[in-house]
Amino acid sequence: MQSRFFLFRLMYSALILALTPLLLLYLLLRSRKDPAYRQRFAERFAFSLPATSAKDGIVLHTVSVGEFNAAKPLIKQLLQQYPQLVLTITCTTPTASAAIQKLQAEQRELGRTLVHCYLPFDYPVLMRRWLKWMQPQLLLILETELWPNLVANCKALSIPTLVVNARLSARSAKGYRRFSAFTQPMLQSISQILTQDKNSARRFLALGAKEVQVAGNLKFELDVPKTSTQLAHSLKPLLQGRIVWVAGSTHAGEDELLIQAYQQLKVQFPQLLLVLVPRHPERFDAVAELLQQQQLKFVRRSVNGLPDASTQVWLGDSMGELLSWYQLADFVFIGGSLIERGGHNPLEAMAFGKAVLSGPHVFNFQLVFQLLQQQQAYVQVSTVADLVSTVTQLTQQPELAITLGAKGLKLYQLQQGAVARMMAQVNHFLPMAEVKKLNTDNALAWFDPYFYPNFDMAYFQAEFWQQQGLVIGQSKGRNTVWFIRQQNGQEAVLRHYYRGGLVGKLNKDKFWPEPAAQSRAMAEFSLLWQMRLWGLPVPRPCAALYQKHGFSYSADILIERIPGTTDLAHLLQQRPLSHAEWQQLGAVIASFHQHQVYHSDLNCHNILLDNQGQFWLIDFDKCAIRRAADYADQSWKTQNLQRLLRSLNKEKQQLPNFHWQPDQFAALELGYQQAGHGQSQQISQTIQSTN
Numbered sequence: 001m002q003s004r005f006f007l008f009r010l011m012y013s014a015l016i017l018a019l020t021p022l023l024l025l026y027l028l029l030r031s032r033k034d035p036a037y038r039q040r041f042a043e044r045f046a047f048s049l050p051a052t053s054a055k056d057g058i059v060l061h062t063v064s065v066g067e068f069n070a071a072k073p074l075i076k077q078l079l080q081q082y083p084q085l086v087l088t089i090t091c092t093t094p095t096a097s098a099a100i101q102k103l104q105a106e107q108r109e110l111g112r113t114l115v116h117c118y119l120p121f122d123y124p125v126l127m128r129r130w131l132k133w134m135q136p137q138l139l140l141i142l143e144t145e146l147w148p149n150l151v152a153n154c155k156a157l158s159i160p161t162l163v164v165n166a167r168l169s170a171r172s173a174k175g176y177r178r179f180s181a182f183t184q185p186m187l188q189s190i191s192q193i194l195t196q197d198k199n200s201a202r203r204f205l206a207l208g209a210k211e212v213q214v215a216g217n218l219k220f221e222l223d224v225p226k227t228s229t230q231l232a233h234s235l236k237p238l239l240q241g242r243i244v245w246v247a248g249s250t251h252a253g254e255d256e257l258l259i260q261a262y263q264q265l266k267v268q269f270p271q272l273l274l275v276l277v278p279r280h281p282e283r284f285d286a287v288a289e290l291l292q293q294q295q296l297k298f299v300r301r302s303v304n305g306l307p308d309a310s311t312q313v314w315l316g317d318s319m320g321e322l323l324s325w326y327q328l329a330d331f332v333f334i335g336g337s338l339i340e341r342g343g344h345n346p347l348e349a350m351a352f353g354k355a356v357l358s359g360p361h362v363f364n365f366q367l368v369f370q371l372l373q374q375q376q377a378y379v380q381v382s383t384v385a386d387l388v389s390t391v392t393q394l395t396q397q398p399e400l401a402i403t404l405g406a407k408g409l410k411l412y413q414l415q416q417g418a419v420a421r422m423m424a425q426v427n428h429f430l431p432m433a434e435v436k437k438l439n440t441d442n443a444l445a446w447f448d449p450y451f452y453p454n455f456d457m458a459y460f461q462a463e464f465w466q467q468q469g470l471v472i473g474q475s476k477g478r479n480t481v482w483f484i485r486q487q488n489g490q491e492a493v494l495r496h497y498y499r500g501g502l503v504g505k506l507n508k509d510k511f512w513p514e515p516a517a518q519s520r521a522m523a524e525f526s527l528l529w530q531m532r533l534w535g536l537p538v539p540r541p542c543a544a545l546y547q548k549h550g551f552s553y554s555a556d557i558l559i560e561r562i563p564g565t566t567d568l569a570h571l572l573q574q575r576p577l578s579h580a581e582w583q584q585l586g587a588v589i590a591s592f593h594q595h596q597v598y599h600s601d602l603n604c605h606n607i608l609l610d611n612q613g614q615f616w617l618i619d620f621d622k623c624a625i626r627r628a629a630d631y632a633d634q635s636w637k638t639q640n641l642q643r644l645l646r647s648l649n650k651e652k653q654q655l656p657n658f659h660w661q662p663d664q665f666a667a668l669e670l671g672y673q674q675a676g677h678g679q680s681q682q683i684s685q686t687i688q689s690t691n
Contacts, residue, residue, distance in 0.1 A: 008182040009148050013124045023121070033282035036094030046120040046130045050088060054115040056439065057086035058430070059136040061119055065096040066345065067142040070165060073221040073419045074140075075103070079112055081423065082430060084437075085137065090119035095281070099320060122147040131157055137517065138429045140164055142218075144172070148182070151189050160191040160429045160515040164422050165218045166204070167196045169363060173203040184208035191429065191515070194422055197367045213425070216418030217368075222351040224323055232327035238307055239328060242273045243395050246325045246354075249279040249344040250335035254359070255287050257338055259294055259313075261387035266312055269395050273307060275325050277316035279335060279344070284317035291315065323348060331355040331394050331401045337362050338382070346372065350412040355404035357381055357390055371415075377407035428625075429517045432529050444516050446525055447543035451486060451560075460545045460556040462494060483561060491561035492542050497521060497554065497621070510552035519546045521555035524620050527597075528559070534595050537588060537616045562618075564611035568604040569651055576659035579667045581613075586671025588615045589644075593637045594675070596626040602640050603647035641672070 016023075031038035042048035058078060062068040068091060078087055089100050100116045107114040120126045127149045139154055139161045146163070154161045168176075176183045187193070187209040194215035195201040204212045247258050255276065262274045278287050284302065291298045291313055298313035299305030301321070307314050316325055326332055326349050337343035337359030346356050346368055356378040362369040372378040379390050394401045438445045438455055447455040458464040465471045465484045472491065473483040482494040497520045498509050516522055521544035528541040542558035571577075577585070585607070592599065599606070600622050608616040626636065645665055652658045 008179075009124075009152060012148055012182070016122060034094055036097070039094075040118060043118040044121055045123075046126040048117075049130065049133045050115050050117050053113065054086050054088045054134060056135055056137060057088060057115075058082065058138050058140065059088045059090060059134060060140045060142070061090045061145060062096060062100075062142045063091060063145040064093045065091075065099050067091075067145070067165075068096045068099050070218045070345075071142050072103075072223040074164065074218060074422060076223060077419055077423050078426070079107065079114070081426075083112070085430070086113055086115055088115040088117065088134065088136070090117055092119055095319065102320070119150075122149045124149045124153070128153045128157075131159060135159070138162060138426065140426075143167055146186065146190075148186055151186050155189040158513050158515045160517060161189075162425065162429065163190055163193045164215065165196055165418070166193050166200060168200040168203045169366070170199075170203070171363075173207060176207050180207065191518075192425060194425060196418075199367070213421075215421040215425070216415060217347070218418050218422070219345055219347045220412055220415040220417075221419045222323075222348060224351075228321070228323040229327065231321065231324040235324070235328060239273065241271060241309075242307075243269060243271050244273050244275060244328050244330050245333070245391060246275040246277065246329035246331075247333040248277045248322050248325060248335055248349070250276065250287075250333075251279055251339055251341055252283065252286075254335060254338040255290060257384050258333065258387065259290065259296070260384045261391065262296075262313070263294065264384075264388050265391055265395075268392070272391070272395060273311065273314060275314045275316055275329070277322055277325055277335075281317070281319060284315070288315055288317065326352050326354060329354050330398070331357060331391075331404075333357040333381075333387075334359075334362075336364070343369070346378070346408075347412060350377075350405075350408035353402075353405040353409040355379070355394060355401040356408055357387075371411055372408060375407050375411055377404055377411060379404070427530065428526065429515070432526070435525075435529070442548040444546045445543060446522060448541065451488065451490070451492070451542045451558075455543065457545070459543060459558065460494070465494070486542075491563065493539075493559045493561050494556070495559070496556050509554050510549060511555070513548075513551055513553060516546040519553060519555055520621060521545055521557045524557055524623070527620050527623060527625065530625070531592075531595070531597060531620075536592060536595065536597070537614060538620070539616070539618060559618075562608060562610060562616055565608040565616060568607040568609065569647075571609055572604070572648075572651070572659045573655060573657055574659075577664070579664075581609075582664055582667035583671030583674070584613075585615050586668035586673075587675040588617070589641070589668075590672045590675030592617065593640070597623070598626050598636055599623050599640060602644045604644065604651060605647070607644075641668075 027037045060071065060075065060078070062071050068089070075087070075089070091097055091100060097116065097118065104114045104116050120130045131153050135157070136159055139159055141161065141163045143165050144163065144167060151161060184207060187204065187207055190209065190211070192211040192213070193204050193209055194213055195204065196217040198214055201212050201214045250258065255278065258274070258276065262272070265272055276287065278284060288300060296312045297310055298315055299307055299311055300315045300317050302317040316322070329349070332349040332354045334344055334346045334349065334356060338361070340361050342364035343358060343362035345365060346358065349356050356372065358369065358378060358380060360380060360382050369378065381387050381390055434448070435446050436449050436455065438447065438457065440457065443457060445455065445457060452459065462471065462482045465482065470485045471482055472485050475481040475483070479496065479498045484492050484494055486492055496509060497511070498504060499507055499511070511520065517526070525541040525544035528538055531538045532540055539562050540560040542560055545556040547554045599617060599620065601619065606617060606619045608618060610616065648660050649662065652660050
């Protein structure tokens with residue numbers, strides 16, 4: 001499959017190379033109406049690279065202005081949660097670039113650094129040059145802007161890729177299936193895909209994508225700029241006594257229909273003001289000419305034209321002000337829907353509680369319109385007659401517009417939460433905000449400044465601690481683990497990662513390359529950190545190392561050593577646990593399961609009891625937080641408990657003095673059940689079968 005993918009990618013790269021003259025011609029033709037299309041070619045061909053400060057940060061790709069606007073709430077969270085990582089936002093269109101540069105200036109005033117550039121064209125050499133320069137810790141791609149060479153080079157360079165707000169229609173999925181030998185390996189190279197809805201997730205999985213979850217739609221998380229609200233407030237006094245009908249994001253072919261409808265409506269409703277907002281700036285003049293031909297009294301926003309009592313149409317020929325228009329509206333028509341364009345985003349109008357009108361062609365936002373239809377929260381129009389009839393009704397019955405808007409707003413609010421779900425997945429790939437990092441040519445270390453204000457890579461070497469006389473012990477199981485006393489007096493465990501099984505006899509400690517954040521040490525560090533944030537009883541991670549070795553890596557970790565503890569295996573050789581202690585242990589395990597934490601090796605050696613009677617869980621190598629997609633299958637929780645039961649029975653058989661009886665497990669089961677995880681029947685069956 002991979003060889004076929006390589007062949008297809010080779011053909012694809014040759015094709016885009018051959019089409020370069022047409023690409024340049026397209027940009028030049030577009031530049032006749034928008035000169036920005038013939039500017040910054042050096043960025044598009046990766047000749048001009050971002051500043052050095054942009055390296056080793058986060059890259060977020062938003063192809064156009066719509067995706068960028070949708071991403072604003074996510075961008076806000078990324079800036080807040082990861083201030084130590086530079087965020088670079090890329091796009092491919094001048095309109096998106098202008099919007100990003102505006103945000104860039106706003107963040108600069110707040111003292112935050114935001115980098116912007118065009119994403120290079122998807123030539124293999126150019127894309128690899130750009131990615132090798134940037135070396136981002138994470139690449140986020142909005143919606144389904146998937147470029148084969150971008151994805152392939154990210155995988156080759158061990159850069160994790162996270163596709164968010166992904167949407168895949170049945171039509172697009174059919175096209176993907178037609179070239180499955182090409183698209184399936186590409187989808188499998190993506191670290192994770194977070195979809196807007198279940199149907200998209202199902203289609204991605206059917207196409208062979210491995211890591212897919214439903215996170216919701218970012219566009220339900222509208223981030224309204226203060227400037228937008230301020231503009232709406234300043235313009236509102238001009239509209240006293242007017243009924244405001246906003247037609248947003250309109251296209252050629254529907255402006256004519258909207259104007260025809262208005263010509264009929266203005267006779268009966270002279271107080272009706274049509275705010276016409278074309279989708280593309282290159283059509284502003286054409287629409288103005290159309291209004292002039294129809295002899296309508298209009299003003300243009302681009303020249304600060306302000307409406308008076310005689311104004312019939314207000315032409316919104318400005319950029320970035322659609323949200324202001326929607327705030328001023330009594331009801332809104334969503335453009336791109338009377339023609340087979342697929343419609344535009346109704347969520348912005350819904351967020352302001354505005355009644356929504358739309359044509360029949362809404363396949364771009366099919367799920368949202370289905371939800372609106374189920375709640376009878378919008379009106380579909382197909383013809384000029386429909387427009388006239390509906391606007392007449394909404395004008396004569398303003399309470400109907402208010403009711404429709406309230407239904408849409410309620411639906412909008414119920415669908416929120418996508419940003420939180422996306423940030424939860426971002427956390428799996430990136431270090432925590434409080435964690436510092438140290439980079440060398442071949443190594444990356446994360447460390448907690450609480451333990452190490454001045455960190456040194458030598459801390460991962462047992463010899464360093466030996467020379468300082470700070471080694472206080474070691475554990476010689478399958479491999480040596482060192483116990484050390486740190487400069488602040490606290491104790492830590494230094495562990496090198498080794499391979500097990502037959503492979504370990506040939507390859508002792510080298511692992512296949514993967515993104516640093518997903519490597520053995522960093523994954524355990526991240527998991528421990530997250531569990532500490534949840535208040536779960538686990539040791540605090542001190543530092544983690546990812547060391548490159550050609551086409552492999554090795555890993556080490558330093559973890560806090562919890563003082564005054566004894567592992568359960570040794571404790572039961574000294575004394576039995578009380579009934580209350582077994583119950584307490586069951587409740588502790590339940591608390592981990594409530595957070596979907598899977599401990600792959602839950603045995604009696606990895607459970608500690610301290611002098612204050614608190615149980616702790618340790619050794620979270622190769623453990624994980626179960627994905628949301630696995631929530632329906634909870635059998636792993638029972639398997640976790642079965643693993644602990646087997647280890648207790650094994651120790652009982654091997655040791656002459658081990659204070660454990662299988663019937664004591666019922667107390668653990670009771671504590672687990674009382675904590676909200678009633679799986680007593682399965683556990684009891686396990687006990688009976690084991691005995």
